[in-house]
Every structure is written in C-alpha cells, then in structure tokens.
Amino acid sequence: MSENWWRDAVIYQIYPRSFADTDGDGVGNIAGITRRIDHLAALGVDAVWLSPFYPSPWADGGYDVADFRDVDPLLGTLADFDALVAAAHERDIRIIVDIVPNHTSDQHPWFQEAVRAAPGSRERERYVFRDGRGEDGSLPPSNWESRFGGPAWTRLPDGQWYLHLFAREQPDLNWADPEVREEFLDILRFWSRRGVDGFRIDVAYALMKDLTEPLRDVVVVPEGSGLDDIAVNPDHPHWDRPETHDIYREWRRVFEEFDPPRVAVAEAWLPSDRLVHYLREDELHQAFNFEFLRCAWDADAYRKVIDTSIADAASVRTVATWVLSNHDVVRPASVLGLPNGADLNSWLMSDGTEPAVDVELGRRRARAAALLEMGLPGSTYIYQGEELGLPEVADLPAEVLQDPKWERTGHTAKGRDGCRVPIPWEVDGPSFGFGDAPGWLPQPDDWGGLSVRAQTGDPDSTLELYRAVLRARRELTGEFSPGESLAWDDDLNQGDVLAFWRGEHWLVLVNTGSTPVTLPEGDVVVSSVALGGDRTLPANAAAWLRR
Incomplete structure (x- = not known):
C-alpha cells in the first residue's frame, strides 16, 4: 500500500445515520455501510471518510462525543466497525474516521466529573471554565459567540461559566492541559491499531485559545464562517492560534508510528495562505479547500482559486484538495441553480422558494x-x-428539524438537516431502499427516480457520469506522479471558458457561460451533457478530451 495514496485519491464521505439502515429503526448504521460497500467499489473511490459514529446523545449529529473509543449502539458495535474495515480493505478502499478534538459531549465522563467538582479543581482544568464579568459574575466572560447562535458560554449553578464554541452540550476542551493532549494521542493509536488509514480532524483550527485574562472580545460577524471571522479578526483569540501547530507536530509523530503512516485532513475554514501552515511536512497532510467549495459559478473566480490553491499547496510540498459539498453545506445541485451570491439561509427559511431554484440549471452545472x-x-x-x-x-417541516442551529437561533436558521436526508437506493419502498422503515428525516416523494437503482445503466444519469469520470480519472492519474500540476490553455482559457491540460494528452474544458464554444481536436472521453455532431460544448457544461 503506497504511503502517498492520498495525494490523488477520491474520498467518499459517509454520514452514517443517512447512508443505509439494516435494522429497520430508520437510522443508518455501520452494518448498512458494509452491505452497500460494493456501490462504492463500483463507483471507483479510493477511500471512505466516516462522519462520527461514536457513543453520543446526538445533540449535534454525533459531533458531541461521549466516548471516543467505541461505536454508538444505535449504529452498531466495534465488531461491526472491524467488519467494515475488513470489507473495505478487501476492495482496496481505505477508511478515514472523523476525530473531534475541540470538544466533548456534556455527557462525557470528564465533563460530568467537572460539573460535580468545585471551581478551581483539577477536573475543571480539562475544559475552559471562567468566572463571569460584572459585579456578580452574571455576564459571560467574553462576547464570543457559538457557531450555532447565541453566547459561547453557559453558566453552571455554582456561578462559573464554561466555553462551548458550538452547542451548549459540546463543552470545549482545554488543549493547554497535558492530560487532554495525551488522551488524544492514545485515541489516535486506538483507531490506527484497528486498521483505520487516516483521520478527518473536525474544527482543526480551534483547539488552542488565547485565555489570557481578561479574555479579549472579538468583532462579531453575524452568520459568518471561519473565513469571515479571520478576515475581520486576524489575531483571533480562538481560531487559528499559532500554538495549535505544536499539537499537530505531536500527532504527526504518532501517524508515523504506523506502516503505512496514517494520514490526516484538516477541517479549517481559513484563507489559503493561512491554511497551508497546517500542511507543513511535520504537521498534517491535507486540508479541505473551502474557497473552492464557496466559489461562484464563474470562470475567473475558479481560475483564481485553482491557481492559489495549487501554488500554496506546492509551497509546503503537498497537494490541493477539491470539494463541492459535505454534511454542513447546501447541496451543489441546488446552490448552482440559484443566482450567484444568494443568501442560502434566507432561501432555506423560505422552504426553498425565494428565490426559486432552476432545477435543470443546477443539475447541469x-x-x-x-x-x-x-x-x-x-x-x-x-x-x-x-x-x-x-x-x-x-x-x-419544522417538527423534524434536529440541527441545533434551529433552536439556538430562535428558529431563524434552519441549519444543515436538508443535506443529511437519507439517500435513496431503490425506486420504491418506505424509504426508497434506505431501510425497511421511513428514515429519521423524510425523503421527497420523487426521490425514487434519483435512486441508485433508477440511475444504474442509464447513460444520461448523474451516477453513470460519476462512474465514467472516475474511470477516466484513474487512467489520467496513472500517467502522472501524484499531484502533477496543470497547464492553462492560453487560447481556450478566456472569458467564460476554463481550459487546462494535464500532461500533453488530457484537456479539461468547462463552459461557465451561456454561449456554446467550439471543441478543439481530440477524442471526447467524458462529457457532462450529450454532445451533438457539431463539435461544440454547450453552455454550463464540461468535457474531457484526449489527443
């Protein structure tokens, strides 16, 4: 198994509760992933990233972890997990698991001990406890806000406040505490010994905080992402602290204990020039490219992000990553059918009616x-x-929403449930093959037509397009060393057209405009739309050519 497999890999993210259900309770489980593993093999992916499956009260979709070394009974057992790893490895598919180091569940034994202990106790040093401001300590220690709305502080009956950058059920750990650091080194070893090939690090840029008294207030960015927060608070007290890099140097030494070394990808909402600091050769291997994910459907915008991403990654001897969606963002088939710059929260709050989505345009793009x-x-x-x-x-409907954003924002933000609806496998049934009962979130009535069964064998389907492009990608990457760069075609790459070469023979051409463009010489290997005989690429379409 090559140590560098990750440098040109296609990694498929699974949100376990929404992938496949084998026991009829409406919730996906680990055994369901194993049952459907051949779908991933047929698709042609190199690895699977599993969102959290650990024991959890599920206050935030499993990202509130009560035990980092087990499987939630709702999703299965450690034996089920071992069987999944074995089934994946038999098919040359690696396994990446989510690690959630910024916080625990409030039901984690450590936090339960801290709540029972007195202010100033050893038990409270593992978390961030502070006295409040004001004469009676009734004001939060700082103006820091939760990602899910409202203050990032909750007060206990004894008067102290604890920090939670996310839900109140997710108290932040104190990464200045040596016991916290040692605990996570052991957790990494625990899963690595079970055959895990890598880790996705949740909120990787938030671990260390500037806790110098008095705590610093920040300029609050309503509804902002980490990218927005950093833009207005360059020396942010709890995002992207320089001390965080010492943690990942320790982690990298643990990864290198195994053969092949385990790999890690960071979730960090940072501009590219700051993101690459996490990717130095003694730290992490990769980081998600959220600037690409947020890019408007515009050729110039894509060119800038692509050039910057490749150059910044090369500066630290790694490769760029590319991602269009995940379990936290609106799905691209909808985003790309909306006007550029549409307010997605307002759109969700209107039940997707204002503005209306151009469904065909979104799917095409x-x-x-x-x-x-x-x-x-x-x-x-x-x-x-x-x-x-x-x-x-x-x-x-409001009554089924489970994302903590819905309650924490006073019902002004729907949150992320809309991209977490269980996926359809069959054309009919109570949950279109997801399981023997309706899923934990309701599926649209027309999703049978989008199911794996309905799309398999249909040459015009999105599923067969993905299978085709992954086959072509395997052929393309087989000709280069991992991370080989690209060369823009100066004649074609202008206006609404993106055109670049991979080596001498492979041309990728994307038309983001409304006017068809003439294709150059070469065999069309795969295209996003059916092409006519006039050698033109229609609007909002892409093709790969080989010559």
Missing part, C-alpha cells in the same frame, strides 16, 4: 463542476448522494 473537480491535480472529496445529483431538501 453540478455535473459540469464534478468534471472540473475530478480533472484537477490533487485529491477530491465527494459527499454521499452527490453522485446521484441529489438536491437540498429545503422544505423539511
């Missing part, structure tokens, strides 16, 4: 974006259902 993404040098991440062209389910 999403297919073209997939060909762009797959043609770029580096590694690619696919979120489950992306290969089916699934849209966002924007009209979920």
